[in-house]
Every structure is written in C-alpha cells, then in structure tokens.
Amino acid sequence: MCTGFVGPCPLLPVRRGIIAGPCLGAKVEAFDAEGKPVVGQVGELVLTVPMPSMPIGFWGDETGERYAASYFAQYPGVWRHGDWIMNLPDGGCIIYGRSDATLNRGGVRMGTSEFYRIVEELPEVTDSLVIDTGVLGREGRLVLYLVLAPGATLDDALRAKISSQLRSELSPRHVPDEMHHSGRSFGEEGGRLTYGTYLHLPDLLDQQVPLADPPAHDELLFITVHQVYELWFKQLLYELVAARDAMDADETWLARHLMQRAQVIERLLVSQVDVIETMTPQDFLQFRSTLAPASGLQSVQFRELEFLSGAKDHRFVGRFRGLTESERERLSRRLAEPTLWDSFLGVLGRRGLDVTSDDRISESLLAIARDRAAHDDLWQLAESLLNHDEVSALWRARHVQMVERQIGTKSGTGGSTGAPYLHRRVPLRYYPLLWELRDKL
Numbered sequence: 001m002c003t004g005f006v007g008p009c010p011l012l013p014v015r016r017g018i019i020a021g022p023c024l025g026a027k028v029e030a031f032d033a034e035g036k037p038v039v040g041q042v043g044e045l046v047l048t049v050p051m052p053s054m055p056i057g058f059w060g061d062e063t064g065e066r067y068a069a070s071y072f073a074q075y076p077g078v079w080r081h082g083d084w085i086m087n088l089p090d091g092g093c094i095i096y097g098r099s100d101a102t103l104n105r106g107g108v109r110m111g112t113s114e115f116y117r118i119v120e121e122l123p124e125v126t127d128s129l130v131i132d133t134g135v136l137g138r139e140g141r142l143v144l145y146l147v148l149a150p151g152a153t154l155d156d157a158l159r160a161k162i163s164s165q166l167r168s169e170l171s172p173r174h175v176p177d178e179m180h181h182s183g184r185s186f187g188e189e190g191g192r193l194t195y196g197t198y199l200h201l202p203d204l205l206d207q208q209v210p211l212a213d214p215p216a217h218d219e220l221l222f223i224t225v226h227q228v229y230e231l232w233f234k235q236l237l238y239e240l241v242a243a244r245d246a247m248d249a250d251e252t253w254l255a256r257h258l259m260q261r262a263q264v265i266e267r268l269l270v271s272q273v274d275v276i277e278t279m280t281p282q283d284f285l286q287f288r289s290t291l292a293p294a295s296g297l298q299s300v301q302f303r304e305l306e307f308l309s310g311a312k313d314h315r316f317v318g319r320f321r322g323l324t325e326s327e328r329e330r331l332s333r334r335l336a337e338p339t340l341w342d343s344f345l346g347v348l349g350r351r352g353l354d355v356t357s358d359d360r361i362s363e364s365l366l367a368i369a370r371d372r373a374a375h376d377d378l379w380q381l382a383e384s385l386l387n388h389d390e391v392s393a394l395w396r397a398r399h400v401q402m403v404e405r406q407i408g409t410k411s412g413t414g415g416s417t418g419a420p421y422l423h424r425r426v427p428l429r430y431y432p433l434l435w436e437l438r439d440k441l
C-alpha cells in the first residue's frame with residue numbers, strides 16, 4: 001500500500017510517523033461509516049477514481065464476482081482496500097492497520113475495532129487486542145488481551161465492568177471468554193528487555209580474550225583497561241563532535257556543557273592509568289611478547305580525537321599498521337572536517353571578531369579576555385577548550401611516566417623508540433594561541 005497508494009515525497013519534510021501523501025494518480029480518501037470523505041479522522045482507505053495502474057481482475061475469476069466482492073462490495077464503484085487511514089489537513093496521512101479484521105462467532109460478524117472502541121475508552125485500559133481461537137468454522141474462544149493504565153489491576157471488578165460494557169454497547173456474544181493483561185504497564189514498554197540484553201552484556205563480556213600461553217594473570221587487566229579506554233574514546237568523540245556542532249550553530253552554552261563533560265571523562269582517563277600501574281614490570285613481561293606488534297600507537301580513536309581537537313597530522317595515517325578500510329575512511333574524514341578550533345573561530349567571526357590571521361585572532365582573544373562582561377560566553381568557551389588541551393597533555397605525561405615504570409627505555413611494541421618518542425609528544429598543544437594569550441594579559 002505504501003508506495004502504491006501513499007508514499008514519501010522528496011520535496012516535503014520527513015515527519016516521524018506521518019507519510020507525506022497520496023502518490024501521483026491515486027485519489028486516496030478516508031471514508032467514514034456513511035461513506036463520506038473525512039479529514040483529520042480515521043476512516044476506510046478508499047480510491048474514489050481508478051488509478052493509472054491497478055488490478056482489473058483476479059486470475060480464474062471469470063465473472064469478476066470475487067474481484068468485485070473484495071474491493072467494491074462496501075462502496076459501489078469505489079475501491080475499498082481494507083485499511084484504516086487518517087488524511088491530515090496538510091496533505092499528509094497516517095495508516096492505522098487493517099480495517100477488515102472481522103471475527104465471526106456463531107454467524108455474528110464482529111469488527112475488532114468495535115471492541116477496541118469500547119474497551120479502550122475505559123480509563124483503566126491503554127491498549128487491547130481481541131482474538132478468536134476458532135478455525136475453519138470450529139467454534140473457538142474469544143480472548144481479550146489488555147495493557148492496563150498505571151495503578152489499574154485486572155481484578156473481578158474490572159472484568160465485570162468490561163463484560164458489562166461490551167454486553168450493553170455491542171451484544172452478549174461480544175463478551176470475551178477470557179481476559180488477560182500483558183503484565184506490562186505504562187512506562188514499562190522496555191519490559192521485554194533485561195539489563196543484560198539492553199547492554200549486550202553477553203557480547204561485551206565475551207570480548208576479553210587473553211592469549212598468553214602459559215596464562216599470565218595480569219593479561220586480563222591489561223586487556224580490560226585498554227578496552228575501557230576505547231569505550232571512553234568513543235564517548236569522547238561523540239561529545240566533542242556534538243560540542244563542535246553546537247559551536248557551528250552558535251549554541252555556545254551547549255558547547256561548553258559538552259566540553260565540561262568531556263573534561264570530566266578525560267580526567268577519569270588520566271586517573272585510570274593508576275589501575276594499570278598496579279601491574280609490575282615482571283608480570284607485564286610474562287605476556288608482553290604475546291601482544292607485539294600491537295600497540296596503543298594503533299588506536300584509531302585516539303588519533304581521531306587528536307585530529308578533531310586540532311592536531312591534524314596526516315603522517316600518522318601512513319604509519320598505521322593493518323588499518324581496515326572503514327578505519328582509514330574515518331581518519332581521512334577527521335582530517336578533512338573542521339576541528340574544534342575551526343568551529344570556535346567560526347563563532348568569533350560571526351560575533352564580529354577578526355579571525356583572519358593568527359595575530360588578529362590573538363587580538364580578538366585579548367579583547368574577549370579584557371571585557372568578560374561583554375564576552376562571557378566566548379571567554380568560558382575558550383577556557384573549556386584550554387581545559388581539554390591541558391587534560392590531554394596530562395594524559396600524555398602520565399602515560400609516559402607509567403611506560404617508563406613498566407618498560408624503562410626499551411623500544412615500544414609498536415616499533416617506536418618508546419619513552420623518548422612519547423616524551424617528544426608531551427609538549428603538544430592543541431591551542432597555542434590560548435596559551436600565548438597568558439603572556440599578553
């Protein structure tokens with residue numbers, strides 16, 4: 001039905017739960033019980049004029065009787081498809097499911113919607129489903145399933161109330177043989193989930209696979225710590241990208257809020273080094289050769305964080321060992337896209353501050369620093385960038401300290417000189433102009 005009668009439209013905005021409108025050549029209308037077109041109200045989906053492309057008969061239905069009975073019985077000359085639709089005043093529409101869900105009990109035809117209309121009007125009920133277990137003419141049981149409102153219980157009083165409503169509004173034959181409630185009440189839609197399935201714990205907790213043979217006790221700690229880092233790197237990328245986008249949208253308050261969160265995570269990453277430092281160099285040596293040539297140097301997310309922060313260096317991409325295609329693509333994308341600094345300068349520029357050269361940027365930063373009353377949000381944003389820069393440097397310094405404690409001046413498993421290489425990276429600054437500003441104040 002979707003794409004045949006109604007469908008999307010590239011010229012109109014996409015709205016959650018709403019289909020853009022009827023397809024070209026499909027005169028789709030919603031008919032009420034009297035066969036009158038209605039808008040803003042659920043009705044039978046009908047086509048009131050022939051479509052350019054529609055079935056004109058059924059195979060083997062020589063007289064056309066079955067074809068006519070299937071589509072034209074209810075409204076002569078009008079195609080009734082058997083679905084509920086609501087046409088909206090602005091041309092959009094919503095489909096509500098089959099309208100011909102008809103039960104037949106003892107020769108009495110019952111529309112399921114008749115039940116729902118009565119039952120779901122009760123304040124104790126939020127949703128319902130009725131089924132007839134009869135098959136091929138054999139009498140079955142009429143079963144009503146209910147989702148109850150908060151605080152409601154399916155006790156004798158509520159059962160009696162539902163039965164009496166159905167009896168008086170419809171007929172005694174409409175009274176269900178059984179009533180059940182789903183055990184799920186409002187606010188517990190996720191009731192089918194457990195803690196473990198929601199968090200994918202079976203998968204997550206299956207990923208720590210020590211390799212050393214004979215087993216080395218500390219290898220599990222080493223793997224877990226690195227995996228936890230990578231999870232936080234993922235979260236950090238998520239927060240920093242959002243902070244950058246907030247700056248692009250001139251939402252400085254949001255950018256600061258997200259930068260603040262990023263900084264708290266980064267401080268956690270610095271203190272997490274303590275955990276791996278509980279390992280002795282002797283214990284590390286039991287499995288160090290097993291993991292070579294793997295190294296933190298190959299952490300794609302770590303490099304993405306550096307690129308996004310402002311320290312873009314394409315040489316790292318060339319030096320990576322065993323990059324997958326998607327990792328290479330991610331790194332190239334980070335090299336191509338704006339950094340946090342670019343977006344910060346964008347905000348300054350749109351506020352009328354000159355950002356056309358480093359000297360001009362420094363002057364603009366000085367103006368912001370000297371008139372905080374006028375530029376408070378920009379000053380705070382600059383400070384949050386500086387925090388990010390500072391705590392990233394703290395991590396590098398803490399990491400190299402720990403590396404020296406573990407392996408002294410031995411070269412790294414990733415092939416670098418080890419501590420000497422890492423020492424050279426400690427002074428890296430993402431935002432040198434923010435540091436130089438201090439000299440000028």
Ligand code: HEM
Pocket residue numbers: 225226229230276284295296297298299302399402403406407411412413414415416417418419421422425
């Ligand atoms: C026993 C613990 C550790 C040792 C001995 C160690 C050693 C090293 C060494 C020697 C390097 C230089 C590259 C090389 O040649 O391998 C390096 C780089 C790196 N390590 Fe570690 N590391 C340890 C723990 C960690 C942890 C827990 C992380 C967290 C993710 C980590 C992340 C990194 C990163 C991101 C780099 C690249 C740094 C850069 O290029 O600036 N390392 N590590």
